[in-house]
Amino acid sequence: MHSTRCLKEPAPMSRDALLATLNDAVGKRVLRPLDMAFARFIAECDPTASPQLLLIAALTSRQLGGGHPCLNLHALDNLADEQEWPTAWRDLLHAEPLPASPLLAGHDGLPDNAPLVHDQHRLYLRRYWQYERRVAEGIKARLGVIALPADTLRHELQRLFPTPNQHGVDWARVACALAARSAFSVITGGPGTGKTTTVVRLLGLLQTLHLSENTSALRIRLAAPTGKAAARLNASIAKQIAKLDVDTHVRTSIPQEVETLHRLLGARPDTRRYAYNRQHPLHLDVLVIDEASMIDLEMMAAVLDALPAHARLILLGDKDQLSSVEAGAVLGDLGRRADEAHYDATTAAWLRSISGDDVEGHVTGDAQPLDQHVVMLRSSHRFDATSGIGQLAAAVNAGDNARVTTLLDTKSKDVAWISEGTTGASLALDGNATQFSDDASGHRPHGFRFYLDHLRQTRPPDDADNASYRQWARGVLDAFSHFQVLCAVRQGPAGTDRINRDIAAKLLAAGLIESDRGWYEGRPVMMTRNDYTLGLMNGDVGITLRMRGPDGSLRLYVAFPITRDSPYAAADDDNHVRCVLPSRLGDTETVYAMTVHKSQGSEFEHTALILPDDAPAILTRELLYTGITRARSWLSLISSRGALEQALSQRTRRYSGLAQRLSHS
């Protein structure tokens, strides 16, 4: 469509006729009611606004619903096909130039009250244009090189990486070296590639370098986008700090507490504003954010706004995972060139002299400043060469259909493929254990019977104290987190709604739960919205348990795991459980099965991933990869061959201008 844009006149169409097509599109779910409302708002604000302007307003708004911060005018053809736009719109969109209107600002953002901004070949709602610019500016301001004492750096790197690397370049060492000399770095890699281990070494290095010249330590904060991800990093970081070979005062100056980004920034109920911002920056020198693939554009803008100018930002995450639920694909944009690395000759020479790593094979002529701040960790220490999960994840990432098929057709110790005959609910009780080859260690995957048996077998006596009940609740929550069913969609025969109902019915029939409706003991629920009053966030998972109330009676409560930094974490209680009456919980849903999107930031010993046959558009390589990599020890994949092939053949694409803004820094 772009190639012909300047050749045609817009097809005549009245505003009313256009608004009628928008209305139709809402009926067909091509547009959201919100997009229609935005077009109407533009029509009301500017009685002269052309039909073309109203249409691009609706489409730009619609893009946000699909996670794109902008409407890419160079991709109109693709979008029209993907999103099934009516043909009546196509002619209108061919018109060039875009109509002049006080409601449409240029790339300088003027007029500054215009709700739409046209920058290069992209159209934005102003708020998202501002976020993107602020993110780009915040990152660009940190792309300089920090001068470091070379001898000390060399010596400390040798101390942190004492064993010579057998496989050429030690990417963890490269990550530490490059991140040490800059205020912005991205460390990306798949599951178990050593991101946490590397960042702990990096923090040890930064703190050692700093303390060699200063008396007070660097103020370091660790954060993650969700409570689950924060809790996971909390557990792994503590282990890695204990192993770190640095002086004791350096080790004790590295924090172990990981907080959620919302809490770090001081989120306030019912507002998008945070307590920490440009006017009131955070009190820190180094900020590490894990699971950065989950950070959307708006959140990243808020983080960069709140970061003091001198502070370093280190992002950890897996660039190949699904992007954030909200608009933007920040880590994907930042890491899009990470596979090849694209270092320049200066970076390569510096690395050779400092860490001894030879990255010559990753030097390219088109190296960009951002590339010098991105390192990809390339081998998994969690999945060995025989691990089905590890090999499958790699083959999916590469889109290698033949390899995926070979791997799935071979019986393995940790992957079972069920291509027909079950919807997934039937394996939910016992976890499909018979489908896996024997594990030499005797470990077996479990299903939901595991936590429900645990619930019954470890229940405290009626007269037990509150602490015993909380300890019990923690144990049940831990047992529940062993197994999770993941679906690609919510609706349809393989969607979470249906699978949750089916699983509850099976558990009821097996006598494992007392009801499959309303609130019953054992019911797992997920928060579907942030509740700042209760200190619970969208995505938090709790389990309904009969527990002791303040009046001593036993009642149903929902027990949620909370992070140590939560205001509800009792100092005298290591169980970190928050118990809430079901009647106080607003939006929740049953969560034997959750969507892959919601599972980001979590891992389960055994994951059952169900792909639908009736929702091909949703199936992408990133979704499949994200679902597979939620499994730590066992994966049951329930999918037809067709659904798998569909997922492998499609990529998730987010239209954004961030990469381009950063490419000419």
Ligand SMILES: Nc1ncnc2c1ncn2[C@@H]1O[C@H](COP(=O)(O)OP(=O)(O)OP(=O)(O)O)[C@@H](O)[C@H]1O
């Ligand atoms: N260079 C290494 N050599 C050997 N083992 C390592 C190395 N780096 C990390 N490990 C081990 O591999 C495991 C995974 O490491 P780590 O938790 O740092 O990876 P990650 O990328 O952060 O994982 P996740 O996917 O859970 O975020 C840990 O047990 C860690 O001790």
